Structure formats: C-alpha cells, structure tokens
Amino acid sequence: MNIPESELPRIVIVGGGFxxxxxxxxxANKNLQVVLLDKHNYHTFQPLLYQVSSAGLEPDSIAYPLRKIIKNHKNSFFRLAEVKAINAEEKRIETNIGALHYDYLxxxxxxxxxxxxxxxxxDYSMPMKKVPQALNIRSLMLQNFEKATIANTSEERKALLTFVIVGAGPTGVELAGAIAELKNHIVPRDYPDLDTQDMQIHLLEGNDRVLPVMSEHASKKAEEFLKKLGVEVHCNTFVTEYNGKSVATNxxxxxxxxxLIWAAGVTGAPVDGLDANSLLDRANRYKVDRYNRVEGYDSIFALGDIAYMETEAYPKGHPQVAQPAIQQGKLLGKNLLRLVKNKPLKPFTYKDKGSMATIGRNKAVVDLKHFKFAGFFAWFVWMFIHLMALVGFRNRVIVFFNWTYNYINFDKAARLIIRPFKK
Known part of the structure; x- marks a missing residue:
C-alpha cells in the first residue's frame, strides 16, 4: 500500500462518510499518522442524493474529493481501496491493494x-445510496419520458410514466416530492405531447404513516403536502414482488x-474478520461501548451508522443519520488523542439537533426538541442547514445558485442523459 513507516501511532480509518x-x-496535524481508506475518492453528501436523482443537482455539487480534505494535513494519507478483512490479532487489515498494519482501527x-x-x-428495483445509483435513477426517469413519447399503446405509456417509491422515510418523501415537481413544472414544458395525467407517483410505506421516525405532526403535514403535489400515498403496504414491470403488494x-425506487431500509456494511458476537444479527452493526470501542477489542472502534451504542436515552441505538456520525467522529478524535497520552476517555452523549424533511417547493417539516413546524419557514430552515452542512465553499455556492435558479424559473437544469441506464 506504500504508506511510509513512522514512529507515530498509526490510525487507519475505513470510510470517508460523515x-x-x-x-x-x-x-489533523497532530502527532499521529492517519490513513483514510475508501472505495471512492470522494465524500458524498447523502441527504441531497435525491436531488441528483431528480435532475435538480449535478453530482459534483454534493461530492467532495477526500484528498482535498486532507491536503494540508501532515502525516495524513488517502488510499483508494476496499478493505477485505481484519486480522485483529496481528493488527492488520487486508485490502485489494495490499495489507496495512495499524495501531488503532x-x-x-x-x-x-x-x-x-x-x-x-x-434484481429489478433502483436503490439510491450512492452517486452512481442516483445518476442511474435520473437517466432511467428521463429515458422513460422519451420512450413514453413514442409508446404504441396507452398501457405502455402509463407504465413508463408510473413511478413507485418504496419507503416513506425522509429519503422516500423527499424524492416523491421532487418527482412530483418534475411532473408539475418540467414535463408540461419539455414534453408537450405527453398528458401529465398519465404520470403517476406512488409512495408505499409499511408503517401506518409517512415519516415514521418523525413526530405525528410532521407525518400529518408531510402527507398533506404530498397529496397536494399529486403523490398517491399508500400506508401499511409492503411490496412482495417486482419483475421490472409489475408491482405486487401485500x-x-x-x-x-x-x-421502482427502493428506499425502504438499510443494513450495516461490516468488514470480515471480527468476532461474530460483536455484530448484531439483524442490523449488521457493531456493538460499541460509550467510547465507540467495538465490543471485545481494545484498539478497534466503530462510528456512525455501523455502530450500535445502547444508552439510557437510546436503548435501541442512535438513529442512522448524519448528526450521530459527525458527533461521534469529533469525540473519538479527542479520545484518540487522550488515549495515546494515557489520559481517561470521555463517554459519548448524543445531542439531538432535531430532524427535518422537505417535500418540494416551500414545503418542509421540522422537528426540534421543543418546536415542531411546517411550511415555508421549515423549508427555509431545511435549505439553510443543508447548505451550511455541505463540504467545501464551492459546493455551497453551486448548490445555492442552482436552488435560486430553480426557484425563480420553476426549472431543474440537470436533466441530461449523460450515461444511459440499461436494465
């Protein structure tokens, strides 16, 4: 892997997410050697992936080079690599580009x-966890619009213009709202030979309400906003089968x-080699203590979505969203510096900053600790927080410009089929 040998403690970080x-x-610039490994050479701002899928943003607006993040960090290295296995006894990881020893993993x-x-x-649905997958969804939607203009039968045309989103969490709700805005503002102008009444958007949710992770107030307002946009919401509904053309439900x-876009759930992405007892069977998350140390290992830690930490306030673990990951990363950085100096570690306490989801133009819901609100002000708060959370000044400027342009012109400028998708 060609990482220089050093007398400094080596910390290997697997994953360039939040x-x-x-x-x-x-x-950064501490007396440590830091090695960051990831399968991609960029960090993805996942909360805005749905806007890439729905032609609102280009992928470079929400992606940021990992090497640029560490370019001014002494003794920090990035390698484009996929970790295959961990050898905890020898403190070594195996990757597709070679092996690497660590002091802390x-x-x-x-x-x-x-x-x-x-x-x-x-086999047949479209997931949306990565930038290439978001681009696949964008291409497929635009290709289906084009195919619909030359469809031979009304049944074929309606199937091409029917979009099914499974999972009404924040991702599903936001994507449904974005596709509805395509239907209401873009399709009539770009495709005057299509009848927008043939275009249907169905949002399916297994729970009894949309946004089940948020308050009932947020769920009620979100469903109300979705229906106003023309989205058909189906709660208590599970997809049992999909063959690429027909959707069967319970x-x-x-x-x-x-x-069919699948936003119905995630599971952890663990690495081979650790004791199976350190993993939760169903969620595939590593059990960690209050210092994010993996159960049974002194020098291996887990952060964010892959970490399962039981606390009094969160007996089922922390929510798999950006804020717990960011906060855990910050505290572990401080704790690792304490660890190498043989100082006591500080336990993690999650500070819930609230949750939010947008459902299109001027429509969003926000849950804060003591306040719950919806509508234009919630939409403005959502935009501001997401804009400030983006990595890199350039990305903030580009996203702000795109949002301003889209708002003024009721337009989505990124509706290009750059890389045609083949089923």
Whole structure:
C-alpha cells in the first residue's frame, strides 16, 4: 500500500462518510499518522442524493474529493481501496491493494441497501445510496419520458410514466416530492405531447404513516403536502414482488410500472474478520461501548451508522443519520488523542439537533426538541442547514445558485442523459 513507516501511532480509518471525515478533521496535524481508506475518492453528501436523482443537482455539487480534505494535513494519507478483512490479532487489515498494519482501527463503513432477502426486488428495483445509483435513477426517469413519447399503446405509456417509491422515510418523501415537481413544472414544458395525467407517483410505506421516525405532526403535514403535489400515498403496504414491470403488494394494490425506487431500509456494511458476537444479527452493526470501542477489542472502534451504542436515552441505538456520525467522529478524535497520552476517555452523549424533511417547493417539516413546524419557514430552515452542512465553499455556492435558479424559473437544469441506464 506504500504508506511510509513512522514512529507515530498509526490510525487507519475505513470510510470517508460523515463519521470518517469528521474524525479525520479532528486528527489533523497532530502527532499521529492517519490513513483514510475508501472505495471512492470522494465524500458524498447523502441527504441531497435525491436531488441528483431528480435532475435538480449535478453530482459534483454534493461530492467532495477526500484528498482535498486532507491536503494540508501532515502525516495524513488517502488510499483508494476496499478493505477485505481484519486480522485483529496481528493488527492488520487486508485490502485489494495490499495489507496495512495499524495501531488503532476505526470502522466507519456506513450502511448498504437492505432488500430483506427479496431477490426480485434486488434484481429489478433502483436503490439510491450512492452517486452512481442516483445518476442511474435520473437517466432511467428521463429515458422513460422519451420512450413514453413514442409508446404504441396507452398501457405502455402509463407504465413508463408510473413511478413507485418504496419507503416513506425522509429519503422516500423527499424524492416523491421532487418527482412530483418534475411532473408539475418540467414535463408540461419539455414534453408537450405527453398528458401529465398519465404520470403517476406512488409512495408505499409499511408503517401506518409517512415519516415514521418523525413526530405525528410532521407525518400529518408531510402527507398533506404530498397529496397536494399529486403523490398517491399508500400506508401499511409492503411490496412482495417486482419483475421490472409489475408491482405486487401485500394488499389489493397492483401497479404496472417501469420504475421502482427502493428506499425502504438499510443494513450495516461490516468488514470480515471480527468476532461474530460483536455484530448484531439483524442490523449488521457493531456493538460499541460509550467510547465507540467495538465490543471485545481494545484498539478497534466503530462510528456512525455501523455502530450500535445502547444508552439510557437510546436503548435501541442512535438513529442512522448524519448528526450521530459527525458527533461521534469529533469525540473519538479527542479520545484518540487522550488515549495515546494515557489520559481517561470521555463517554459519548448524543445531542439531538432535531430532524427535518422537505417535500418540494416551500414545503418542509421540522422537528426540534421543543418546536415542531411546517411550511415555508421549515423549508427555509431545511435549505439553510443543508447548505451550511455541505463540504467545501464551492459546493455551497453551486448548490445555492442552482436552488435560486430553480426557484425563480420553476426549472431543474440537470436533466441530461449523460450515461444511459440499461436494465
């Protein structure tokens, strides 16, 4: 892997998501050697992936080079690599580009899409966890619009224009709202030979309400906003099978659709080699103590979505969103500096800053500790917080310009089929 040998303690971080980047920043220019590994050479701002999928933003607006993050960090290195296994006894990891010894190992590998063992859904649906997947969804949607203009039958046309989104968490709700805005503002102008009444957007949720992770007030307002935009919401509904054209559910609902987007769940992305007892069977998350140390290992830590930490306030672990990952990364950075100096560690306490979701233009819901609100002000708060959370000044400027342009012109400028998607 060609990492220089050093007398400094070597900290290897696997994963350049919110947790990994937060930790890297905390360890910058300290008396440590830091090695960051990731399968991609960029950090993805996942909360805005849905805007790439729906042609609102280009991917370089929400991605940031990992090497640029560490360019001014002494003794910090990045390697484009996939970790294959961990040898905890020898303090060594095996990757596709070679082996590497560590003094401390931090796993921030995040999650992957969970299809719950349904092979047909895995084969034919469209997940949205990565930038290439978001671009695939964008291409497929735009290709289906083009195919619909030359469809031979009304049934074929309606199937091409029917979009099914499974999972009404923040990702599903935000994507449904964005596609509805495509229908209401873009399709009539770009495709005057299509009848927008043929375009349907269905949002399916297994729970009894949308946004089940948020308050009932947020759920009620979100569903109200979605219905105003023309989205058909189906709660207590599970997809049982999808063959690329027909959607079967646990009830009477049956849909003919060429596009099914799967946003119904995630599972941890662990690395081979650690004791199976350190993993939760169902969630695939590493059990960690209050210092994010993996159960049974003194020098291996886990952060963010892959870490399962039971506390009094969170007996089922912390929510798998950005804030716990960021906060854990910051504290672990401080704790690792204490650890190498043989100082006592500080336990992690999550400070919940609230949750939010946007449902299109001027429509959002926000849950704070003591306040719950919806509508234009919530939408403005959502925009401001997401804009400030983006990594890199350039990305903030580009996203702000795109949002301003889209708002004034009711437009989405990124509707290009750069890389055609093939099913």
């Amino acid at each position: 947790a990994g980047v937060s930790l890297v920043k905390m360890l 931090v796993l921030a590998t995040g999650t992957k899409t969970n299809f719950f063992g349904n092979k047909t859904i895995e 009830g009477a609902l049956h849909l003919e659709s060429e596009t």
